Structure formats: structure tokens, C-alpha cells
Amino acid sequence: MTDTLNPRSWLYPTPRGLYCEPGGFYVDPAVAVDRAVITHGHGDHARPGHRNALATPETLAIMRARFQGMPDTTQQPLKYGESVKAGDVDVSLVPAGHILGSAQAVLEYRGQRIVVSGDYKRRPDATCPPFEPVPCDVFITEATFALPVFHHPCDASEIGQLLRSLETFPERTHLVGVYALGKCQRVIKLLRAAGYDKRIWIHGALASLCKLYQEHGVDLGDIALASDAILETFKGAIVLCPPSAIADRWSRRFFDPIPSMASGWMGVRARARQRGAELPLIISDHADWSELTQTLTDVGAPRVWVTHGREEALVAHARSIGIEAEALHLAGREEEDET
Amino acid sequence: MQAFAALLDSLSFQPARNAKLRLIETYLRQAPDPDRGWALAALTGGLDFPAAKPALLRSFGEEKIGAELFHLSYDYVGDLAETLALVWETRPDAGPPPSLSEVVETLQRATKMQTPAILRRWLDTLDSTGRWALLKLLTGALRVGVSARLAKQAAANIGDQPVGEVEEVWHGLSPPYRPLFDWLLNGGPKPSSNMGGAFLPPMLANAIERAELDALDPAHFRAEWKWDGIRVQVAASGGVKRLYSRAGEDISKAFPDVVDAIDFEGVFDGELLVRREDAVAPFNDLQQRLNRKAVTPKMLKEHPAHVRLYDALWLEGEDLRALSFDERRARLEAWMARTPRPRFDLSPLVPFTDWVHLARLREEMRSDGIEGLMLKRADSTYLAGRPKGPWFKWKRDPMLADCVLMYAQRGHGKRSSFYSDFTFGCWRQTADGKRELAPVGKAYFGFTDEELRWLDKWVRDRTTNRFGPVREVEPKLVLEIAFDGIARSTRHKSGVAMRFPRINRIRTDKPADEADTVDNLLRFVP
Ligand SMILES: [Zn+2]
Numbered sequence: 103m104t105d106t107l108n109p110r111s112w113l114y115p116t117p118r119g120l121y122c123e124p125g126g127f128y129v130d131p132a133v134a135v136d137r138a139v140i141t142h143g144h145g146d147h148a149r150p151g152h153r154n155a156l157a158t159p160e161t162l163a164i165m166r167a168r169f170q171g172m173p174d175t176t177q178q179p180l181k182y183g184e185s186v187k188a189g190d191v192d193v194s195l196v197p198a199g200h201i202l203g204s205a206q207a208v209l210e211y212r213g214q215r216i217v218v219s220g221d222y223k224r225r226p227d228a229t230c231p232p233f234e235p236v237p238c239d240v241f242i243t244e245a246t247f248a249l250p251v252f253h254h255p256c257d258a259s260e261i262g263q264l265l266r267s268l269e270t271f272p273e274r275t276h277l278v279g280v281y282a283l284g285k286c287q288r289v290i291k292l293l294r295a296a297g298y299d300k301r302i303w304i305h306g307a308l309a310s311l312c313k314l315y316q317e318h319g320v321d322l323g324d325i326a327l328a329s330d331a332i333l334e335t336f337k338g339a340i341v342l343c344p345p346s347a348i349a350d351r352w353s354r355r356f357f358d359p360i361p362s363m364a365s366g367w368m369g370v371r372a373r374a375r376q377r378g379a380e381l382p383l384i385i386s387d388h389a390d391w392s393e394l395t396q397t398l399t400d401v402g403a404p405r406v407w408v409t410h411g412r413e414e415a416l417v418a419h420a421r422s423i424g425i426e427a428e429a430l431h432l433a434g435r436e437e438e439d440e441t
Numbered sequence: 442m443q444a445f446a447a448l449l450d451s452l453s454f455q456p457a458r459n460a461k462l463r464l465i466e467t468y469l470r471q472a473p474d475p476d477r478g479w480a481l482a483a484l485t486g487g488l489d490f491p492a493a494k495p496a497l498l499r500s501f502g503e504e505k506i507g508a509e510l511f512h513l514s515y516d517y518v519g520d521l522a523e524t525l526a527l528v529w530e531t532r533p534d535a536g537p538p539p540s541l542s543e544v545v546e547t548l549q550r551a552t553k554m555q556t557p558a559i560l561r562r563w564l565d566t567l568d569s570t571g572r573w574a575l576l577k578l579l580t581g582a583l584r585v586g587v588s589a590r591l592a593k594q595a596a597a598n599i600g601d602q603p604v605g606e607v608e609e610v611w612h613g614l615s616p617p618y619r620p621l622f623d624w625l626l627n628g629g630p631k632p633s634s635n636m637g638g639a640f641l642p643p644m645l646a647n648a649i650e651r652a653e654l655d656a657l658d659p660a661h662f663r664a665e666w667k668w669d670g671i672r673v674q675v676a677a678s679g680g681v682k683r684l685y686s687r688a689g690e691d692i693s694k695a696f697p698d699v700v701d702a703i704d705f706e707g708v709f710d711g712e713l714l715v716r717r718e719d720a721v722a723p724f725n726d727l728q729q730r731l732n733r734k735a736v737t738p739k740m741l742k743e744h745p746a747h748v749r750l751y752d753a754l755w756l757e758g759e760d761l762r763a764l765s766f767d768e769r770r771a772r773l774e775a776w777m778a779r780t781p782r783p784r785f786d787l788s789p790l791v792p793f794t795d796w797v798h799l800a801r802l803r804e805e806m807r808s809d810g811i812e813g814l815m816l817k818r819a820d821s822t823y824l825a826g827r828p829k830g831p832w833f834k835w836k837r838d839p840m841l842a843d844c845v846l847m848y849a850q851r852g853h854g855k856r857s858s859f860y861s862d863f864t865f866g867c868w869r870q871t872a873d874g875k876r877e878l879a880p881v882g883k884a885y886f887g888f889t890d891e892e893l894r895w896l897d898k899w900v901r902d903r904t905t906n907r908f909g910p911v912r913e914v915e916p917k918l919v920l921e922i923a924f925d926g927i928a929r930s931t932r933h934k935s936g937v938a939m940r941f942p943r944i945n946r947i948r949t950d951k952p953a954d955e956a957d958t959v960d961n962l963l964r965f966v967p
């Protein structure tokens with residue numbers, strides 16, 4: 103480790119995204135570039151049109167599913183734990199626990215190690231391997247839920263609320279808004295873990311990614327397209343759909359549905375109301391406040407760059423425990439996004 | 442406490458009345474005594490303990506995570522109790538959370554000095570929903586969109602009883618209402634009614650228009666002036682004297698002059714008015730009395746309250762509700778004639794020959810204290826609720842509509858620190874059969890400075906959302922809007938545009954559910 107080397111000299115934000123100069127690549131760039139390292143398949147990290155893309159095989163599969171097969175991108179799969187040289191930089195990918203295929207990009211250059219964690223969480227998720235803390239000199243962390251008000255309750259108790267509501271309102275369709283990639287499959291797995299073995303209905307927009315998860319060995323049990331059934335079927339059923347579909351005409355096919363939403367934002371009442379959720383489920387694929395602060399301790403980095411959300415509080419906290427912290431403003435990340 | 446917290450949590454997100462009922466019913470059936478009784482008391486506003494001050498909550502939060510982080514958190518969440526509930530973490534070693542009865546019974550005994558330490562211990566044991574519910578309970582503001590009446594309806598439902606039956610026995614009971622649940626769920630005896638100044642569920646009238654009158658036989662109806670006051674019930678029995686709003690809220694404390702003047706037993710319907718000499722004072726004068734917590738001697742002297750009686754439900758130990766209107770009226774008149782009482786008088790009948798005659802009387806009556814006419818069938822027995830057919834209210838024009846406050850915006854200049862521009866709405870049915878508010882207009886005036894201060898505070902206390910200078914508020918406050926005209930408009934979401942709308946009065950006495958519908962407004966369109 104050379105203290106003389108300024109990390110900002112070899113990895114820095116540009117309008118196109120976070121650029122690693124001696125490696126000649128961007129990490130999760132906001133626009134199409136020549137060489138990109140992609141942490142995971144969510145739209146604000148994985149964009150179409152790169153000439154070369156390095157990512158886990160699962161992430162590349164997700165990108166192909168989303169971007170019409172990506173015929174014009176040279177794809178470089180890198181399994182968890184394996185390492186590759188890009189220019190003068192060693193690149194390896196380590197599980198981030200966020201969604202299928204999600205990884206932290208570990209970059210090493212002249213004895214200095216920077217970890218770009220992408221998005222991550224610390225609690226168990228049956229659809230991907232758990233986050234592995236990697237000791238480093240600089241840790242770049244997300245801050246989506248970086249306020250002490252975010253302490254996500256345990257997943258099982260949130261799923262329990264959904265099942266209890268089904269008991270109280272056995273004739274109503276429970277329409278759960280979920281992001282198509284990650285949240286959808288995780289909610290299904292959580293329901294299965296809670297012993298719910300009935301058919302789970304899904305909106306057409308969720309189908310292809312569910313299929314991809316199944317092909318990667320994630321057993322989702324009995325799922326079927328909601329469009330294939332008659333109305334009567336949905337009495338007391340669970341139907342998963344993209345959040346936008348709840349307010350859409352699509353949802354009118356269900357009789358007196360209960361609009362629900364599975365998201366970390368549901369922990370704050372005004373936000374849940376804003377989204378029209380009558381049964382908010384606090385299920386997040388992002389680290390909450392305690393997970394974020396725990397992770398800073400676990401990786402032990404003397405420097406932390408905070409991106410992607412509410413940087414202010416996490417920077418303040420990191421400084422209060424003696425970490426040199428600063429906000430890193432990256433292009434292409436929507437503050438309120440949860441993907 | 443956790444089960445009750447889960448109930449409040451679900452209620453706060455469920456907008457539909459029937460779903461709310463189902464949630465409360467499920468809870469009341471499953472929760473043990475006395476928890477469910479305390480829960481019912483909380484939902485009906487029947488719990489009373491010293492409220493926790495915002496400063497205490499803030500100091501707890503700052504102590505927990507430091508002033509800077511707490512400030513950032515509060516700023517984001519926007520609600521102090523919720524912020525504290527979220528930032529405080531459950532301590533695994535803190536033991537089991539308290540039951541609702543433990544919370545209520547402890548708080549009722551605790552001194553102000555003891556409360557913070559007790560509170561701290563409970564916050565450690567509860568989860569964040571439990572903490573939120575506890576803090577809402579302690580700050581005296583549940584705000585989960587449940588009226589007392591709705592909670593009573595749920596209680597009635599679990600025992601397959603009409604809500605009128607529960608309301609009838611309600612005021613003879615006190616929390617945690619064991620005899621009530623015993624009756625509703627376990628086949629126990631019905632608690633006695635009309636003991637100790639009980640409130641009897643009132644009979645309400647439907648609105649009617651001139652054109653609809655022709656279908657009715659004028660000979661079957663009696664007419665009374667509809668006074669521009671507040672409908673009240675005077676209930677005196679078993680030595681207890683009470684004055685209730687039409688919703689059953691005990692307003693005796695605000696009107697000691699009326700209550701002290703009750704030297705009789707019986708239950709009466711009447712209009713609460715402020716009267717000077719023989720004239721009825723403007724509604725605003727009454728409003729001033731109504732919004733006061735403490736009544737000053739000056740207030741009593743300058744705004745003397747008075748009840749104008751128009752019906753007798755119980756009189757001289759006898760239930761008159763099964764008698765016809767004419768029979769009850771005769772009993773009431775005879776009773777009034779025996780002993781004159783300065784604080785009470787009789788609302789006279791308005792004699793008329795036919796609808797054309799009555800319409801003319803209504804046109805000619807230009808007193809401010811009169812809102813229109815009441816029409817009551819001569820043979821109508823007294824039925825709780827709003828039965829269709831026996832009673833009608835025929836309101837006087839200018840055009841008035843009861844709207845619900847939806848948004849408020851800060852004013853300009855002198856008013857820039859006040860929320861003084863109010864957007865209000867009326868109910869309508871959406872394509873999928875839900876009820877929603879559609880904004881129908883905006884008003885900037887019509888209120889006194891004092892009312893403005895009151896409105897401003899109301900808006901700040903009940904903000905649900907902010908968009909720049911605009912706040913969205915809980916759809917709870919009914920504003921009576923006066924306006925000079927109304928037209929269909931494609932520019933407005935609701936499809937109507939009001940001319941010259943102003944706030945005629947603030948109807949804290951009226952539940953938002955009962956505000957006008959957009960369809961009601963359309964009937965004003967020429
Ligand atoms: Zn992201």
C-alpha cells in the first residue's frame with residue numbers, strides 16, 4: 103500500500119461515469135462506452151451499447167435478456183473470485199448480495215485497492231450469494247437508505263403481514279408491486295419460505311426475468327401469467343406486477359384489489375402513501391442504515407466515497423468514527439431509484 | 442401493544458371504509474379483554490392521559506443518534522413521532538413489549554416526571570410499528586382515518602347489532618367496556634341505556650329540492666325553520682346533564698351556561714345558538730364558543746348560548762321515540778308551556794297551505810340565522826340514522842356546498858407566513874367504484890383572522906405531503922363554501938368551476954364523509 107498514491111488520480115467520476123484511467127474502463131457508466139465493468143443488471147448500472155462489457159455470467163445473461171441479446175457487445179464473463187488484468191489494473195468480482203449476479207468490483211493498482219460495491223445488502227437472500235466484505239483502502243458505498251430512519255424489519259415479518267392480510271381479506275386480490283429484476287423473485291422465494299405454496303400470478307412484464315432466474319437454478323415454485331386466467335381465479339390470490347401497473351388500467355381486471363408494494367421506501371409512511379400502497383411491505387434489496395454502518399466497520403477502509411442516495415448522513419456518520427469520507431456524485435443515478 | 446399497533450398501522454393505509462371495519466372487527470374479536478376495550482377507547486377518543494410534548498420526543502431522538510442525524514431524519518420523514526419510532530432501535534435484551542392495557546393503565550397512574558423513563562423502557566422493547574403506535578397514543582393524535590362512529594360500527598358488527606344499539610348504551614359505559622363485549626360476544630345482558638345522560642342516536646334528514654316536493658302531499662308534512670346553528674342533543678337523566686353534538690361528542694364543557702340551566706330530565710333535539718336579546722347571532726359567534734377549550738366569563742356574557750328545542754326523545758321518564766312527530770310535538774309544547782326557561786325555547790312550526798305557499802315563505806325569510814326549512818312527516822316516528830322519506834331539509838339559496846379541504850398554500854405579503862389559500866374538493870365515484878375527492882375550487886377569504894390562525898395550525902398539524910409551497914392535508918376538514926355561481930368546465934379535473942367561492946364557515950362538526958359530492962354541485966348548474 104502506497105500512501106503517496108492519490109486514489110482519485112486513477113479512479114474518478116466523469117460525466118460518462120466512474121472512470122478507471124490505468125485500466126481504461128468505466129464502472130457502471132451512464133452512457134455507452136468502449137470498455138465497461140458492470141456490477142449488476144439494474145438499469146441505472148447496466149446500460150446497452152458498450153463495445154466491451156465485463157461482468158459476472160449471470161449479469162451478462164440479464165443484460166442479454168434486457169438488451170435484445172446484445173450482439174454488438176463483446177462480453178467478458180468473470181466468475182466471483184476470479185481475477186483478470188485490464189490495462190495495469192487487476193479486476194475481480196465479489197458477491198454483493200443485492201440481486202442475482204450482483205458483484206462488487208475490486209480494483210487493484212500499484213498496491214492500492216478500491217472496492218466499488220455497486221448496490222448491496224447484508225441480509226440473506228435466497229436468490230444470490232451473500233455480500234463478502236473485502237478489506238480495502240477506499241470503499242465506494244451506495245447510500246440509497248442512508249438515514250437512521252431506515253431499519254428494515256426482518257423479511258419474514260413483512261411477508262407475514264401479507265399472509266395475514268390474505269386471511270383478513272380472503273376475497274380480495276393482493277396486488278404486490280415489485281421491481282421486475284430481483285425484488286420479484288426474492289418476494290416469491292420469501293413467500294415459499296413462509297410456506298405459501300399456492301400458485302403465484304405474475305404480470306407479463308415479469309415473466310422473462312423469472313424464467314431467467316429459474317434457468318439459473320432459483321426454484322420459484324408454481325408461478326403463472328396473470329393474463330392467462332379468468333377473473334374468478336384471482337379471489338384471494340397474490341399477483342405480482344411492476345409498481346406502475348397498479349395504477350394502470352391493467353389492474354382493473356381484479357375485483358377490489360389491495361394495492362401493495364414491496365420496497366425499502368415503504369418504511370416511511372408518507373412515501374408509502376405517495377405510492378398508493380394500502381399494504382406496504384418493507385422489503386429492500388439495499389442495505390439499511392445499520393447494514394451500511396456495519397459494512398464501513400467490516401471493510402475497515404480509511405477512506406469512503408459515498409454515492410447514490412442520501413450521502414450527507416452517511417458522510418457525517420463516517421467522519422464521526424474517524425473515516426475520511428466524501429460524497430461522490432455520479433452521473434446517471436436517480437436519487438429516488440431503488441434499483 | 443403489538444397487535445394494536447398492527448391494527449393502527451393497517452388502518453392508516455386502508456382508505457376504504459369497509460376494509461377499515463373488517464380490520465377493527467378482526468382485532469376486537471381476537472384481542473383479549475381488557476386490551477380490546479382500551480383499543481376501542483383509543484379509537485373513539487376516550488383515552489385521556491397527559492400528552493407527551495414534542496420537545497420530549499425531540500430530546501429522545503437527539504440523545505439516541507445525535508442532533509445532526511436526527512435533524513436530517515426528521516426533515517426527511519416530516520413527522521416527529523414517526524421519526525423517533527424509526528430511529529430508535531429495539532434492544533433484544535429489553536424484555537417483552539408491554540400489552541396495550543399495561544400501557545394505558547401505567548400511563549393513567551404515572552406522574553409527568555415518571556413518564557420519560559417508562560417511555561424509554563417501552564421504546565426499547567417494541568418494534569418500530571409498536572413505537573409509532575405508542576407515540577401516537579401518547580401525543581394524542583392517532584389520525585388513522587377512523588371516526589368514533591366507525592369504531593362503534595365495528596363493535597356493533599361483531600355482535601350483529603345495529604350501530605344505533607351500541608350508541609344508545611355507549612354513554613352509560615366506560616373503558617375498557619367489559620359489559621359491552623360481554624353483551625356483543627358472549628351473550629351477556631345488554632347494558633342499560635339512557636342512564637346518566639346517555640346520548641341517543643339522532644334522526645337525520647335528507648336534502649330535497651323544490652322540484653321534488655311536488656311528488657309529496659303537503660298535508661302530510663310539518664315545516665320548521667332550519668336554524669343556522671349546531672344541531673345538539675340535550676340529555677339529562679339520572680342526575681347527569683350533558684350537551685352532545687349530533688355526532689355524539691360531549692360538548693358540555695364548552696357550554697356551561699346551557700348545561701347549568703338544565704333543571705329537568707329528558708332527552709331533546711334542538712339547535713344550539715348564540716342569542717342576544719331576541720336575535721340569533723351570526724354563526725361565527727357560535728363558532729367562537731365552540732373552538733374554545735376554556736370558557737371565560739367574558740365569553741359567557743358576550744356570547745350567551747341558547748338551545749331552541751324541536752323534538753323530545755324522552756320526557757318525564759318516558760321514551761317518546763315510537764310516537765309520531767305530531768304526538769311528540771304536542772308533548773313537547775305542553776311541557777314547555779308549563780315552565781318557561783330562559784335558556785331554552787321552542788322552535789315554532791311554520792304553517793303553510795301548499796308547496797307554493799311554503800316556497801314563498803322561504804323566499805321571503807331573509808334572516809341570517811335561518812338556513813332554510815325542515816320538513817317532517819306528521820306521522821314520522823323517531824328513527825336513528827338517516828331514513829329515506831320522513832324528514833327533509835330544504836336549504837335556502839345562496840349556493841352553499843360542504844367541501845373537504847385538500848391543499849393549502851402560503852399566502853402573500855402579510856399572509857406569507859400563513860397557509861391562507863385553500864383548495865377544496867367534493868366526493869366523486871371513480872371508474873372502479875372508489876370514492877375520491879376531486880378539487881372543485883380555491884378560496885382565499887371569507888374567514889376571520891382568528892379562523893385563519895386556526896386553519897393555518899390545522900394545516901400544519903395535518904400535512905401529509907409537501908410540494909414546494911403547497912401542503913396536502915388529511916381529507917378531514919369540512920369547509921362550507923358559499924359561491925355565486927357554478928358552471929361546467931373542461932379545464933378543471935372535477936368538471937366544474939365555481940364563481941366567487943369563499944369560506945362561509947368551518948364545519949368542524951361535520952364528518953368529511955358527509956361532504957357534498959360533485960354530482961350535488963352539478964345540480965346547481967343552471
Ligand atoms: Zn443502483
Ligand SMILES: [Zn+2]
Nearest residue numbers: 144221440441
Ligand atoms: Zn441495483
